[in-house]
Amino acid sequence: MSDGLRERKKLQTRRAISGxxxxxxxxxxxxxxxxxxxxxxxxISKMTVFNYFPAKEDIVxxxxxxxxxxxxxxxxxxxxxxxxxxxxxxxFLERLEGRAPETGLNDDPALLQVLxxxxxxxxxxxxxxxxxxxxxxLLVEALRDPAAGPHDLxxxxxxxxxxxxxxxxxxxxxxxxxxxxxxGEVYPDAVAAANLxxxxxxxxxxxxxxx
Amino acid sequence: MSDGLRERKKLQTRRAISGxxxxxxxxxxxxxxxxxxxxxxxxISKMTVFNYFPAKEDIVxxxxxxxxxxxxxxxxxxxxxxxxxxxxxxxFLERLEGRAPETGLNDDPALLQVLxxxxxxxxxxxxxxxxxxxxxxLLVEALRDPAAGPHDLxxxxxxxxxxxxxxxxxxxxxxxxxxxxxxGEVYPDAVAAANLxxxxxxxxxxxxxxx
DNA sequence: TCAATATTTATATCGGGAATAAATATCGAC
DNA sequence: GTCGATATTTATTCCCGATATAAATATTGA
Numbered sequence: 509m510s511d512g513l514r515e516r517k518k519l520q521t522r523r524a525i526s527g528x529x530x531x532x533x534x535x536x537x538x539x540x541x542x543x544x545x546x547x548x549x550x551x552i553s554k555m556t557v558f559n560y561f562p563a564k565e566d567i568v569x570x571x572x573x574x575x576x577x578x579x580x581x582x583x584x585x586x587x588x589x590x591x592x593x594x595x596x597x598x599x600f601l602e603r604l605e606g607r608a609p610e611t612g613l614n615d616d617p618a619l620l621q622v623l624x625x626x627x628x629x630x631x632x633x634x635x636x637x638x639x640x641x642x643x644x645x646l647l648v649e650a651l652r653d654p655a656a657g658p659h660d661l662x663x664x665x666x667x668x669x670x671x672x673x674x675x676x677x678x679x680x681x682x683x684x685x686x687x688x689x690x691x692g693e694v695y696p697d698a699v700a701a702a703n704l705x706x707x708x709x710x711x712x713x714x715x716x717x718x719x
Numbered sequence: 720m721s722d723g724l725r726e727r728k729k730l731q732t733r734r735a736i737s738g739x740x741x742x743x744x745x746x747x748x749x750x751x752x753x754x755x756x757x758x759x760x761x762x763i764s765k766m767t768v769f770n771y772f773p774a775k776e777d778i779v780x781x782x783x784x785x786x787x788x789x790x791x792x793x794x795x796x797x798x799x800x801x802x803x804x805x806x807x808x809x810x811f812l813e814r815l816e817g818r819a820p821e822t823g824l825n826d827d828p829a830l831l832q833v834l835x836x837x838x839x840x841x842x843x844x845x846x847x848x849x850x851x852x853x854x855x856x857l858l859v860e861a862l863r864d865p866a867a868g869p870h871d872l873x874x875x876x877x878x879x880x881x882x883x884x885x886x887x888x889x890x891x892x893x894x895x896x897x898x899x900x901x902x903g904e905v906y907p908d909a910v911a912a913a914n915l916x917x918x919x920x921x922x923x924x925x926x927x928x929x930x
Numbered sequence: 931t932c933a934a935t936a937t938t939t940a941t942a943t944c945g946g947g948a949a950t951a952a953a954t955a956t957c958g959a960c
Numbered sequence: 961g962t963c964g965a966t967a968t969t970t971a972t973t974c975c976c977g978a979t980a981t982a983a984a985t986a987t988t989g990a
Contacts (some may be wrong), residue, residue, distance in 0.1 A: 514936075514987055542976060553939050554977095564977065583928075592928035637848035651928060665887060665916050666927050672883045676876060705876050710925030716877050717794075717803035717862060725956055725967075753945060764970050769947065 522560050524550045529567045534621055538568075538629040565632045568625060569639075575610040576639050579671055580646035592651065596670055597706040600677065604698050607691050612681030613698050615691045623686055644671040673705045733771050735761045740778045745832055749779075749840045776843045779836060780850075786821040787850050790882055791857035803862065807881055808917040811888065815909050818902050823892030824909050826902045834897055855882040884916050 528550045532541040547554040561567045586595035603611045626632045651663040739761045743752040758765040797806035814822045837843045862874040
């Protein structure tokens with residue numbers, strides 16, 4: 509059975525670890541809490557922590573990692589005939605409206621703690637670059653035109669721009685939410701920013717900065 | 720005096736460290752060589768290694784890091800009235816022609832060793848994402864329009880796209896050079912790739928992928 | 931209840947990196 | 961060239977993340 513006691517316990521342990529860890533990190537900072545300490549407070553052994561999370565940073569970043577496949581999924585799920593950029597714009601605006609955490613436009617206290625923690629911890633910021641890279645690679649696969657051969661450069665370039673825009677927009681929202689603004693306040697600007705970003709991407713920036 | 724014995728010795732030590740380290744890394748792989756071993760072989764103490772390089776990875780990545788400021792410099796040095804994208808296209812094509820290492824289009828054996836080493840060592844790949852991020856931040860500063868306020872979103876978006884394109888083009892070249900092709904062979908494709916990339920960026924990708 | 935399997939644990943070890951203070955080398959001024 | 965100020969290197973110690981191994985324990989389906 510896929511839903512027995514074992515699975516339930518695992519989920520529970522996983523949550524116990526990240527719960528305890530987040531609490532300690534908040535109190536004293538990521539670097540000043542050892543994995544051994546987390547394990548002790550969670551009532552398990554240090555080894556078990558690494559059993560659930562490949563690295564200390566992943567205890568915090570787990571929820572973010574779940575979204576690495578989003579851009580690829582958007583490309584794959586787009587309406588036939590719809591340009592990819594348009595599909596991304598739609599998808600992002602929809603998520604903004606729903607205050608989806610992955611847009612950064614969400615001021616839930618628990619999420620805020622996580623965002624603050626990440627922003628203050630360089631190694632975790634670095635890990636996010638890794639997520640972004642994986643996002644991009646998955647998107648390349650989703651966009652790849654088989655007729656263009658195994659190395660569709662155009663798909664790579666487009667994927668790079670879309671992923672970059674996605675993360676930039678998200679980053680802007682995160683920055684403001686961390687700065688103390690409420691999601692509701694930021695929302696109009698977030699929509700405007702997204703539209704600006706997708707406009708620039710759709711229409712090109714060939715004439716930018718001719719000063 | 721800025722050019723005394725002290726400075727000369729420092730440069731010499733620095734080179735000794737990276738020379739010895741690269742040799743060992745090539746032989747046995749990055750992870751199978753300890754910093755202590757590098758220090759021993761270079762005839763210095765382990766502490767001194769960390770004195771010269773903040774982290775083990777930086778022993779290899781030093782030369783790459785020197786180019787983080789390139790995009791910002793291009794923006795700052797562009798001809799008056801020239802669009803930024805045009806300036807970047809020119810700069811990249813010039814560097815391609817000169818087989819500049821930072822374009823990836825350079826098959827010098829020593830460089831090749833470094834590229835291979837990096838590509839096989841995930842933590843170093845990650846560090847490069849960090850360089851890219853710094854590149855982008857510097858470019859934002861260079862592009863920022865004071866009239867647009869302290870957070871020129873347009874500049875951020877443009878910087879993101881330019882930096883992304885820059886690294887993507889570089890990555891394509893590196894991939895092929897690592898694959899064993901010669902710079903001369905790759906050159907025509909690299910020029911075509913760059914032009915495609917800058918065209919897409921200049922004119923936009925609004926109609927891409929409407930299948 | 932039992933045997934097969936998955937998970938957790940204890941234990942040992944490695945190596946990167948920081949902190950400290952002592953030793954050594956280089957500097958510029960005389 | 962000598963000397964005191966300043967940089968640099970060094971030895972030493974320590975912490976902690978991460979891995980490997982094998983033993984112990986829990987969960988499973990029969």
